[in-house]
Amino acid sequence: MIKRSTAPPPWRHESELAMVRDWFYAQHARADAFSAPPGDMRQRAVDRVNLWLFKAGALPPAVLSTASLTEAVIHHDRVRKTTGDDGRALVDLTISGQALQSIYAMAFARFVNAFVDRDVARAHTADLMVHDSSDDGDETTTNTGTGGNGTTSTARGESSMYAHAATIGMPEAFVDLRHQVAHGELPSLIYLRKMTLSALEWLWERWWVKNATGDPTRALLELAERRQLSMEVQMARNHEHQGLDIESPESG
Template identity: 65%
Template sequence: MAVHSQPWRHDSELAMVRDWFFPDHAKHDAFSAPPEDMRQRAVDRVNLWLFKAGRLPAAVVSTASLTEALIHDNGVVHQGDRHGCGDGPERRNVSEPALQSIYAMAFARFVNGFVDRDVARSQAGALALDDSRGPGATTATASSLAGQSASSTGRGESSMYAHAVTIGMPEVFVDLRHQVTHGDLPGLYYLRKMALQALQWLYQRWWVKHAHASPARALREHAERRQLCLEMKARRDVDERQDVEFSVDGVAERHSATMQTNVFPLEDVGSFPTSSHKRKRDG
């Protein structure tokens, strides 16, 4: 699916999100500390892009949906804003039926986004198995593969299976989509395994081709914004602490003034009139 107005600022930002989604494929310094898990940040960034642009390539949306399912499965959700100024990870326990539903929805959206009849033609151009010979060759290859699939499966050229062949999508992905759509949810182990396989397929079929820039520029900008955010948060904490101290001092001063008003000095005790009984006895 072609996106005329890309919501990411530059290709480096797309590459940065790619590495956040797929840390195993990212280049890291062998002597540096293990990288932080930034998958939730990647999901948040895609949601921001979707809000700004209204639509995104199916591969980007599917990557975010499948990754979010895995994050829920891990039981850890990172709190904070998109710059990383949060309170750290928060563990959330999700029931097994809920996790199955999350995986099922993500996987159905993933397959539908590529091989549904309404979108299959547009996806064939972006993900065709052989796109090195020009658009005409791509269309011919897609039609040929669809015909081969129809002959071998007997499902017809318009079926999801035929469209899946044109973009190199494994048939088992379409099988699972049909299974979960009809309410037959597999176990978590199988759903988890298929989600990981789908992400690797997305990486090889889309991210490698479309996100090939260096993430260095975007990472530098992200680090600068995060540092600024942390400094602003620190100043805000100081201001709030000073406001609390000022309020406490004000309460203490008012309390002290009230006590001084309501307590008589000791030297004034003798000025109180004595009772009439005591005056008679003294006389």
């Protein structure tokens, strides 16, 4: 089981977290017989997580991973939807297939690292250092070639990753894919999408079901009230501007 973060959450109450949960996972949300489906709210969920991150500076890895993986799927969905209801082309030609592969790969690698790489920051620091022949505990370095530059064997570090993955119930295939993309080997878009959707389901079962157990009703009502207030303010401003136009002297 993934542990809860000890930092205070940036969401105002559990209902707000539940609302974002349902935006991410509409397929798991409880259907309301008296309300119309809200539509695709995944981008709203990603935006809300980014707002939380801006406010708090840190979030539970599961929340950040859900947002980044979902955003990769959203990019892909926009490209896959070739035409709209009116028949006009909607293909986003600014994103190539290779770029989509990179988006998926980066999101997936960060997701796995967040849960099974215990020394991410330390590893980045080690990459900037020159090793002669030492054992830092997780990796062994062997000099090859000239100039003192070495190649690092990460067998022990990777083994540790698999051990951490087993502890939290993460499939080995997730770690396999992380290692694959880390070495610049990008699988097909079909496989990357399949694994990303599997990762999102894993996050649902391992974190969201256990940590986001609230009812979204309160947050949805607050959202509707803020939207209504914003509309009323805008209408008042429009009426004020119209009144000023009527009172102003005619030109010419």
